[in-house]
Amino acid sequence: MSEHQACRARTDGADQAATFGVSSDVEANFHARTRAPPMKLIPEILAAQAEIQALRRDIHAHPELCFEEQRTSDLVAAKLAEWGIEVHRGLGKTGLVGVIRNGEGQRIGLRADMDALPLAEANQFAHRSRHEGKMHACGHDGHTAMLLGAAHYLARHRNFSGTVHLIFQPAEEGGGGAREMIRDGLFDRFPCDAVFGMHNWPGVPVGAFGTRVGPLMASSNEFRIVIKGKGAHAALPHNGNDPVFVGAQMVSALQGVITRNKRPIDTAVLSITQFHAGDASNIIPNEAWIGGTVRTFSTAVLDLIERRMEEVAKAIAAAYDCSIDFTFHRNYPPTVNTERETLFAAEVMRELVGPDHVDANIDPTMGAEDFSFMLIEKPGCFAFIGNGDGDHREQGHGLGPCMLHNPSYDFNDELLPLGATYWVRLVEKFLAPA
Secondary structure (H helix, E strand, C coil), X not given: CCHHHCCCCCCCHHHHHHHHCCCHHHHHHXXXXXXXXXXXXXXXXXXXXXXXXXXXXXXXXXXXXXXXXXXXHHHHHHHHHHCCCEEEEEECCCEEEEEEXXXXXXXXXXXXXXXXXXXXXXXXXXXXXXXXXXXXXXXXXXXXXXXXXXXXXXXXXXXXXXXXXXXXXXXXXXXXXXXXXXXXXXXXXXXXXXXXXXXXXXXXXXXXXXXXXXXXXXXXXEEEEEEXXXXXXXXXXXXXXXXXXXXXXXXXXXXXHHHHXXXXXXXXXXXXXXXXXXXCCCEEXXXXXXXXXXEECCHHHHHHHHHHHHHHHHHHHHHCCCEEEEEEEEEECCEEECHHHHHHHHHHHHHHHCHHHEECCCCCEXXXXXXXXXXXXXXXXXXXXXXXXXXXXXXXXXXXXXXXXCCCCCXXXXXXXXXXXXXXXXXXXXXXXX
C-alpha cells in the first residue's frame, strides 16, 4: 500500500474526544505522539498500552523461527489462561487457539502470526533480539500483542453473542503454518463463519487501513530447472553439450511465457534469481541449474505458466542434445478476500478512523501470505494497517521507514491500541446480538 493512498489527517480530534469516550488528555497525548487521525479507541485498551507494549517487546527480544515458537506459545497460553480464556494447544505444532464464548450466535476467527525471521538484528535498543541470527523483522511480535490486547478486553467485556476463536499461528514465514493448523483440524474443532487477519505496513501512517475485495496478495511459487548436458574442455566446446549455454537461452525464453502465453490482463511475475554451474574457468560442466519464483493472482494462470515453462525448457534443452529435471513447488496460494466480509471489515475500519483513512480498494501486492490457506477454507478478509513513517525507531539505517524484513525494522508500539480496538469492534459488530 503506497503512502499516497493513506489519506490526510483530520484536525478535529479535540472536538471528537468526548464522543469517542476517551479522555481529552489521553487522546491528545496519543495523537501528539503519533500524528495519527482521530480514532475511536477503546479507553481501557488505550490505558493498557504499556502492558501490551511490554508483551510485544518481550516477544521481540525472544524471536523464534518457524515451528520453534515454544516460548512465544507458552507466553500466549499463560496470558490467555490467566484471563480465564479456554486454551487449546498443539495445532500446527506450536500453534494454539483461545476460545471466548458468550451465548449462542455465529463464530468468528481472528488470526495473528507468531514467528520471526532468520535475520541478524541491527537495532541496539533494550528490547533487541537476544538470539543471534533471529529477529522479528516482519512485526509478528506486534500482531501477537495486538490480538492479546483484544483477548484481554473481550474476556472482561463480553459485549457479543457467539464465539470468538483467537488463532495464534506459527510459521507464516515460509513454513505454511496456517496450512498445518488446518490439517490438524483447526476449522473442524473451532468452526468459524468468517476469519480475519491483518498485517502492519511500514511507510503508511498509523491510523490508516487498506484492503480490497478479491485478490489482495499473490501466490508464491518456486522452481528449479536442472540442465543435464555433457562436459568438455572449454577450448573444445564441440566435444560436449554445454548446459550453461542452454541455461542462458532459457533465462531469456522463459520470459516469453509471461509476455506471449498468458493474457496481458492477467498479472504475473516470473523472476529467475539463481544460475549455478561449474567451478573452473576452463571446464564446461556436465550440469547447470537455474531457479526463481513465479507470482500470480490466479490458479488458472499459474497452471498455464507452470505447464509452458516445462514445455519451453524441455524444447530448448532438446535442441542442444541436453535434458532437464523440472521442479515446480507451489508454496502459498493467492490471498483472496471475499466480498461480504471485506465490505464488513472496511465498515468497521471507517467507524474507527473515518472514511478518509480507509482505502477499501488498494492495489494488490505481489507479496504472499499464508493466511490464504484460511481464506480457501472460510470466507474472510485480510487487511493492512499502517505502521507509521519510521520516527518510532530509536536506531536504524538511513531515513524514513524501514520496510519489512529489514535488519533495522521495529514494530510501532503506537499501533497496538488501534489494532486491538479493531479486533474488538470487529467481534462486537460481527457477533452483535440479534
